[in-house]
Amino acid sequence: MDNRIPDVSPTTSDAPADFEVALVSLNQWQLAWRRFRRHKLAMFGSGLFLTFVAIAVFGPFILPYDATNVPYPLKFCPGTTISANLGCPPLNGGHLLGTVGGTQEDLLTLVVNGSRLSLAIGIGAAAFASVLGAIVGGISGYFGGWVDTILMRIVDVLLSMPLLFVIIVFAKVFGYGDWRVILLVFALLGWPAIARLVRSLFLTLRTEVFVDAARAVGVSDMRIIFRHILPNAMSPIIVVTTLSVAGFIVTEAFVSYIGYGVNAAYSPTWGNILSNAQNDILVGNWWWPLFPGLAIVLTVLGINFMGDGLRDALDPRSRE
């Protein structure tokens, strides 16, 4: 029998490869980043979002006032005869966004400090929900059978729970107005949707030949789920996670606005600033609801632009 290994390729490794062009191997993330960078709206949205994140992280250290301490109670708004009792409009006496309330708090300071929890809850709940959803969805879709049945019924039950009801119950048990309770409830009610998505992705991916090939090499089930299949399912998970950050920020604002969210006495959030603002809209203090509202809209818009860009960048087929 012929013992020679047929070598069809003319070059071996040590031969000079003069034909070698710039062969840079880009992995899927590098390729996606290249596509993302060309997406103008997505870059703008990411810039917007990252600006708010930077403000949340560094803002409170830079601002001259802190959230609770009122600088100097005034009788009248600077340069006018308007009573300062209900706050002063923007651009007066060093208050860029004006002051609000009887205590004449600096609105800029409030909004900047509020961004911390609003963003933390949004990002934290989305991350928490995604990790949990990926684990449960991955196991459910990979193993199928009774494991899948049990996990998906739990998902069905959780998806049928009304958010407000759960928040009230949790607030009763763990304490009212605590941001950690809000984050926990969001994550708890958020993961089932992600689990369903991941499960459906796994149902398709687990029939791929490379999964059989990995099993045929002796890779364990858990390693196949998290090391072999999950990276192939990452693109849609990243897109959904990003968009759900926006969803959770809006939900937090809504829940806090109606008074079941984070307690304003504990810490400001964009939602509870709006909640406190609602009465003063009637007396013409338009700036009080405007600026926290604008912060919410711009952040959510930025995230949504970013999500759209990620969708296009991570799934090249979705683009024309």
Added chain:
Amino acid sequence: MTTMSPSDGADPGTAAPDRPLLDVRGLRTYFHVMDGTVKAVDGVDFSIPPGGTVGLVGESGCGKSVTAHSIMRLIDIPPGEIAGGEIWFDGRDLLKLSDSEMRHVRGGEIAMVFQEPMTSLNPVFTIGDQISEAILLHNDVDKKEAAERAIESLKAVGVSAPERRVRQYPHELSGGMRQRAMIAMALSCNPKLVIADEPTTALDVTIQAQILELIKALQARTGTALLLITHDLAVVAETVQTIAVMYAGRIVEAGTVDQVLLAPQHPYTQGLLNSIPGVKKRGRALSVIKGVVPNPFRLPPGCKFQPRCPYAWEACTASEPDLLPASNGATSRCYLHSPEGASRREAFEKSVAVTMESVDG
């Protein structure tokens, strides 16, 4: 039971020479689906000696791939079920091993090469990562050493510039190159048996020949046993020592390459050989086996091939024959080789002679 003895050229392995490396006995693999039960594999027996090479041939859906997946225990349960039989490998019944024991067998002792090199590599990992993973799973080496061995194994399968290839992703390689990488991965842990499931079907013809040459050369050099699964008779003719022909979940004929391909003893094998187009048949209509593969939910009574068989008589519908010894030493699941069929055998043999005349080579 069919025993296939190693013929010339086989590298005697380390195991006792008289004990087969792989011994499949009465394997039954069923799939329970909505419309009923598909008996994809229904009583298959064959064995491979250490270092031996066996070809499993048959049309799509005859159960050859399911047999391979059953040996590796890659059948999804449910809907699949290994309903019976034993798979003895190196002194152990694989069907009785625990999942973790089976993981050591997979890749470490039995490796598999799949049909589709385009999809059998994970798109998100580099070639090197995937080969290294197999090495790390079955050998006590660190990552650096595994990476070096991945390069070596790529070099051994004739991949040029392996140092660069290990850093590339599957989409950057051609089909032939990927199949070489798959073979490198399969051989990286020095398995005792390689199962190649249609390894050349998805490749174009020139690459097919190269990959077959490679498999043959590596098999001869490493002395690993080979189970080659294919629907292409030309592929087995060049690569293996013994052949088993499958039809509707059972082996219908088994013997050495020369026995089966030069003097087929089963009408189905004859039909397969007859339908190979050739230069001598130029201008004539291609001959085909009449009828279709039986519906797996409604298998015919008696011999599964009898509705399509030109030689069938009452005995064939009454019961299914066992594998009967034929005059040339092969075995055939056909009543033509029973005493009652003796009178009809002459017509069959004449027809075979005509068939063989028209087959090229």
